[in-house]
Amino acid sequence: NDDGAVNVIDAQQIARYSVGLPVGNPAALAARADVTSDGAANIIDAQQIARYSVQLSAAARINTALFTDPVAAGLV
Helix, strand or coil: CCCCCCCHHHHHHHHHHHCCCCCCCHHHHHHHCCCCCCCCCCHHHHHHHHHHHCCCCCCCCCCCCCCCCCCCCCCC
């Protein structure tokens, strides 16, 4: 939100942006929201900001798939 602090509000704004909802400062978000450097501001970026803002580790997740299809154990 361009207030000089990295906090859960930033995570919320990135999450909103990633699903097409309006955000408070779209220009600032577009410029700085891709914290994983994968070319897109998405829910993984929001998750990393949220973890950082509550002092949990926020490992880089560059080029990590957002979703991996589960493997079927067998057919019934």
